[in-house]
Structures are given as C-alpha cells and as structure tokens.
Amino acid sequence: MTLLALLATALLFGGMVLYSFGFAAFLFSSLPAMQAGPLLRRAFPHFYLFVLVASVVAALCLLPDDMTGAALMGLVAATVIPTRQVLMPAINLATDTGRTRRFKALHTLSVGITLGHIGIAAWVLSRFI
Template sequence: MNLSLGFHVIAGFALALAFGGMTFFSAVMAPLVFTKLPFETAGGFIRQVFPWYYLTIGGVSVVAALALLFAGESLGALLAALVAVGFWLARQVLMPRINAARDAGEDATFNRLHRVSVVINGAQWLLLAAALVMVLV
C-alpha cells in the first residue's frame, strides 16, 4: 500500500467517524435526552456531554485534516481543519457564554447564542460531508 493511499484511508475513517458522530448526536442523542428525561436533568446532562462532544469530534477532525494534508488533498484538509477550529471555538468561547446566559436567566441571549451554535454545527456537518465525498470519489 502506498503512503498516500494509507493517508486517504485514515482520512476516510476519521471523516466518517466525525460525520456519523455528529449525525447521531444531533438526530438521536440530544432529542432523545430531552424527550425522555425531565428538563432540568436533561439540561444538566447535555451540559456535561457537550464539552466531550466538541473535544472528540474536533480531535477526530484534526486527524482527518492531517491525514488529508499528508495525502496531498489540500482542499479536504482545509475543510476538516475549519471544522476542527469551529469545534474549538464552540467549546472554548461559545459554550461558556451559552451556559452563562442560561444560568443568568437571559433567555433572549441564550436563544440567540444557541441558534448561532446550531448554525455553526450545521455548517461543520456540511463541510465534513463535502470532505468525505472528496475522499470517496
């Protein structure tokens, strides 16, 4: 197996893992938590899960970006790197502000910041999908 092919395989697995993880969390995990648990319990649980979600999918995106870079796929590497940066910003900047707004009872601020996080997450999902298609085609 040549080295470039090996990096493509690593990138493909990392992209699929990140894309699948995001899809599962957004489409199954978060809605299920809020429909099956009392609101306060669900909110506290999600607050504990999100830092790990951001760290895990962000880290896998870094792996994908590096593998794509070493495979000579600069556009795919850029897309995966943008996803990783988005997760870092969401974890380190946006999430603390969302939590502070919720704790302070600032519903309008919470709702606005939450919408921003949803838009960022959707954009990241689309970027991963594009990078995954590039690897597979």
C-alpha cells in the same frame, strides 16, 4: 493514508449527526427537561473535544492527497475551539442567569456552527467518490 482519511472523516460526520440529532433528542424525549438539560450540558465539552480530535486526525490524513479536504477539516478544528471555549460558556451563563433571548441567539449560533461542521464533513466525504 486515504483509508484513514475516509474513516476519520466518516467518524466525524457520523458522530456529529448522531450526537446532534440522536443523543440530544433522545435525552429530551426520555428525561424531564430539568434533568436532560444539565446532562446535555455536561456532555457538550466531550462532544466538542471529539470534533476537535476527529477533525485534526482527518485533516492530517487528508493532507497528502487532498489539500482542499485537509483545509476544510482544519477549518472545522479551528472553529470548534472558540465554540467550545467561548460560545459554550456564554450559552451556559445565559441559561444560568435567565437571559432567554441571549440564550436563544447564542444557541442558534452554536446550532448553525454544528450544522456547518456537518455540512463540511459531508462535502469532504463526497470527495471520496
């Protein structure tokens, strides 16, 4: 179970880092903003679903050996749900209605949450050493 916990946590960490710093940056450097934005918007629900599934799997695999790590992965899972279901639609609405200040504030919050999730996954990974 420890190997599965390690792999699930590493997958979560790597997937979040790649999406956040690779995929999004690649889109905006490869496509005009008018194309990159809508494409990224379509990808985000899948990203959050990936984070949810990977964090739940990691939490379940960590449960027998590392209650702290399991709780932290559970925290990621619990916080990604409102991020996906409430915050993401609010960001999209702010974009659609031209509310730039609101978009910036909500986007900053979503970036902070994602960075927090990445940090939590990194810390849980460090516990395997």
